Amino acid sequence: MSLRRTVFFEDHVDAGGRMVPFAGFELAVQYEGLRQEHECVRQRVGLFDVSHMGEVFVRGPKALQAVQHAITNDASRLDDGQAIYTCMCTSQGGVVDDLVVYRLDEEEFLICVNAANRDKDFAFLQANNPHGADLVDEGDRWAQLALQGPLAQRVLQRVTQEHLDDLPRYTMFFDRSTVAGVEGCLIARTGYTGEDGFEIFAPARSARPLWTALLEAGAPEGIKPCGLGARDTLRLEAGMHLYGHELTEDTTPWQAGLGGVVALEKGSDFVGRSALIERKGTASERLCALVMRDKRIPRQGMPLVSEGEYAGRITSGTRSPTLGYGIALGYVRSDLARVGRELQVDVRGSLSPAEVVRRPFYKRTT
Amino acid sequence: MNFPDDLKYTDHDEWVRVDGDLLTLGISDFAQDQLGELVHIELPEVGAQLSAGDVACEVESVKAVAEVYAPVDGEVVEVNEALDGAEDTVNEDPYGSGWLLRMKISDPGKLSTLLDAGSYRQRVASA
Numbered sequence: 001m002s003l004r005r006t007v008f009f010e011d012h013v014d015a016g017g018r019m020v021p022f023a024g025f026e027l028a029v030q031y032e033g034l035r036q037e038h039e040c041v042r043q044r045v046g047l048f049d050v051s052h053m054g055e056v057f058v059r060g061p062k063a064l065q066a067v068q069h070a071i072t073n074d075a076s077r078l079d080d081g082q083a084i085y086t087c088m089c090t091s092q093g094g095v096v097d098d099l100v101v102y103r104l105d106e107e108e109f110l111i112c113v114n115a116a117n118r119d120k121d122f123a124f125l126q127a128n129n130p131h132g133a134d135l136v137d138e139g140d141r142w143a144q145l146a147l148q149g150p151l152a153q154r155v156l157q158r159v160t161q162e163h164l165d166d167l168p169r170y171t172m173f174f175d176r177s178t179v180a181g182v183e184g185c186l187i188a189r190t191g192y193t194g195e196d197g198f199e200i201f202a203p204a205r206s207a208r209p210l211w212t213a214l215l216e217a218g219a220p221e222g223i224k225p226c227g228l229g230a231r232d233t234l235r236l237e238a239g240m241h242l243y244g245h246e247l248t249e250d251t252t253p254w255q256a257g258l259g260g261v262v263a264l265e266k267g268s269d270f271v272g273r274s275a276l277i278e279r280k281g282t283a284s285e286r287l288c289a290l291v292m293r294d295k296r297i298p299r300q301g302m303p304l305v306s307e308g309e310y311a312g313r314i315t316s317g318t319r320s321p322t323l324g325y326g327i328a329l330g331y332v333r334s335d336l337a338r339v340g341r342e343l344q345v346d347v348r349g350s351l352s353p354a355e356v357v358r359r360p361f362y363k364r365t366t
Numbered sequence: 367m368n369f370p371d372d373l374k375y376t377d378h379d380e381w382v383r384v385d386g387d388l389l390t391l392g393i394s395d396f397a398q399d400q401l402g403e404l405v406h407i408e409l410p411e412v413g414a415q416l417s418a419g420d421v422a423c424e425v426e427s428v429k430a431v432a433e434v435y436a437p438v439d440g441e442v443v444e445v446n447e448a449l450d451g452a453e454d455t456v457n458e459d460p461y462g463s464g465w466l467l468r469m470k471i472s473d474p475g476k477l478s479t480l481l482d483a484g485s486y487r488q489r490v491a492s493a
Contacts, residue, residue: 029429030402033402033403034402034403034427034428035402035403035428038428041450110369229402229428229429232430234430295406297404297405297406297407297426297431299431318428318429319406319428321425321428348424
């Protein structure tokens with residue numbers, strides 16, 4: 001299968017992006033450098049092309065019922081323009097995907113899904129649609145940019161008439177907005193970096209000017225284009241899950257630390273509910289945050305060891321650019337999964353000390 | 367990208383400078399560019415006996431780790447301690463102050479398998 005390109009592909013190449021295959025797309029892993037891009041988002045503002053993310057629309061009089069049936073969280077709490085983070089689970093309670101659901105109005109919901117799961121998620125929604133809502137995979141019709149960092153609002157305000165002060169975190173302007181002359185955009189105050197910021201859904205056919213317009217608007221703030229590398233270190237510092245690493249169909253939301261998005265008592269049944277009731281509190285391993293106590297860098301797949309025995313495994317690891325030492329998420333034997341517990345990481349055959357800490361590793365203070 | 371003509375290179379993107387029975391080892395400009403900014407380097411102990419193909423040290427960037435292999439049999443006689451806390455020296459000056467270690471060559475036979483700059487340049491171009 002050939003790799004797909006987003007509408008901004010040539011802009012990435014022009015900006016010196018190092019293009020790599022990711023979830024079937026050709027995307028930039030970095031431009032100037034991972035650390036520079038990471039720091040730019042923490043301190044100022046960065047621009048990411050996240051057009052590979054999938055967009056599924058659920059429409060019609062049965063839209064809310066369909067969403068409620070498919071997801072673990074409670075979408076009936078949403079007003080127009082509000083968003084929630086949630087899981088979808090199999091009937092056994094394993095995580096199909098983690099996603100954000102936006103309510104545009106009572107008969108229209110937008111589900112933003114992980115790139116690698118687009119086809120699987122849409123098939124899951126179709127297979128679990130007993131109320132017959134209208135499901136449309138609009139992934140190819142939407143481009144998506146993420147403008148992230150403490151100065152993101154100042155930059156975006158220069159290219160839109162919308163009053164961004166009126167857009168709280170986890171909400172979206174559900175009436176179509178115009179951004180830098182591109183009509184029909186949806187502006188959401190969401191992101192995957194642990195910073196303030198926006199995700200802008202734009203019609204793919206007309207979205208192309210957005211990239212350059214946002215970089216030009218952010219020039220006084222020192223904006224940088226940012227790649228997948230910085231996206232991963234930023235989300236990991238923020239303690240956020242990545243599907244395929246911390247979440248798979250073999251993990252439940254309970255053991256992944258996502259019990260908060262499982263609304264067992266939301267008043268309607270949903271796929272996986274009975275299994276999730278049964279499996280609550282039974283996990284042999286739980287997701288933990290770990291920091292290294294030496295200079296080694298933990299990586300996905302490295303075993304965790306305690307007193308010479310298997311203690312778990314790392315699902316994501318890196319050296320935190322903000323903190324300057326190794327951080328990781330990983331599954332730890334439930335009897336050892338306590339903050340303060342000291343473990344060892346098997347770094348290519350030699351054991352390095354690590355400690356279980358609270359998530360997140362980094363939290364913005366303003 | 368810069369590949370000095372007075373150095374030899376390996377298939378694994380190391381460079382080698384031979385001076386009598388001493389050899390200095392580092393990673394090429396291509397390797398440092400691929401890895402990105404280095405943040406940790408695990409150097410061997412001075413005195414370690416290595417065979418050609420053994421892992422001599424590990425270099426890590428935020429996104430990746432790479433093993434650096436001994437190009438010949440020999441003993442580690444010096445490691446670049448100055449890189450501790452200044453790992454990005456390897457990115458800035460891979461052939462100079464970014465060297466990794468020195469070995470005393472015990473079997474010079476393997477030196478003949480190293481690439482010259484021209485062959486290495488071709489290899490990088492086709493990578």
